[in-house]
Amino acid sequence: MSREVHVRFWERAGVRFPRATRLPLYRQCEIYAREGLELDRSTLCDWVGQAAWLLDPIVDAIRTHVFAAEKIHGDDTTVPVLAPGLGRTKTGRLWVYVRDDRPFCGEAPPAAAYFYSPDRAGAHPAAHMATFTGLLQADGYTGFEKLYDPTRGKPGPITEVACWAHARRGFFDEWEHHKSATAKQAIDRIAAIYAIEARAAFAPVSERVQLRRETVPLLDAFFGWAEAAAAKVSAKSALADAFRYAINRREALSRFVTDGRLEVDNNIAENAMRCIALGRKNYLFAGSDIGGERAASIYTIVQTAKLNGVNPEGYLRDIFLTKIADGHPINRVGDLMPWN
Secondary structure (H helix, E strand, O other): OOHHHHHHHHHOOOOOHHHHOOOOHHHHHHHHHHOOOOOOHHHHHHHHHHHHHHHHHHHHHHHHHHHOOOEEEEEEEEEEEEEOOOOEEEEEEEEEEEEOOHHHOOOOOOEEEEEEEOOOOOHHHHHHOOOOOOEEEOOOOHHHHHHHOOOOOOOOOOEEEOOHHHHHHHHHHHHHHHOOHHHHHHHHHHHHHHHHHHHHOOOOHHHHHHHHHHHHHHHHHHHHHHHHHHOOOOOOOHHHHHHHHHHOOHHHHHHHHHOOOOOOOOHHHHHHOHHHHHHHHHHOOEOOHHHHHHHHHHHHHHHHHHHOOOOHHHHHHHHHHHHHOOOOOHHHHHHHOOOO
């Protein structure tokens, strides 16, 4: 793709890149046609593939930066993918791992690394985090359990940090649907924990730990009450499931109290998944597994730019039309990071 075609692609279309990442290619073709630029959908597919290929060194560098952290947040979500020859879709997964030290005044630039996989097998996060050892804040996905094994080989085990938003969700559903007084008690007790966290947000590590001393008796009281209350409800009920989720993860749910780098929940990763939820309403499905991988690369670039307060469209213009077009040396890929 020549530099002139790049310019026509971005400047004649009149569509900002962040929106375009959630816009089906056939609709983009229609928009370009209204601007007097006739493009075939297969041409756009080729361009997306070439763009993703050109961005690979930057995507790899962002992923390396994310997994060099001491603490990351992880999450995954479904994405429909067209199954070739079947005329229907299958269910793929998009994974995200976020490094964001800003809530405890850390100086490392924030970044988000996305990956695609055709299913939710535990082998996928194991491969993603093959070089990572540290703290992983995530939901209760069973595929992570092998990574928490103390006997995990190099680079070493990962420490589980559970999410109070997930623990609260089961109680909230029970309160919303059945107005359970017991569920309401759980919600109120968890709210008291969050009230302290509101004061600890964006404070230095030592100050967060100091503030969270007030959380310790609240946690002890919650789990003591939860064990007694769980014994009084049907073991097959949804409320019992909510209690089990929290009680079985007591240690992981309490870890944030004594480590100021940690958050009370995994909302950092869940927020990074919102762009995918919005995208599913527009593009409906990915065209193939390769398309899913390309999407993960583009999401990595766009979300990392946004986390660093950089306009993704302006960033990509500079990368494509100035740096890459002028032959930026591959051994200086660090200069191209969104935070630089």
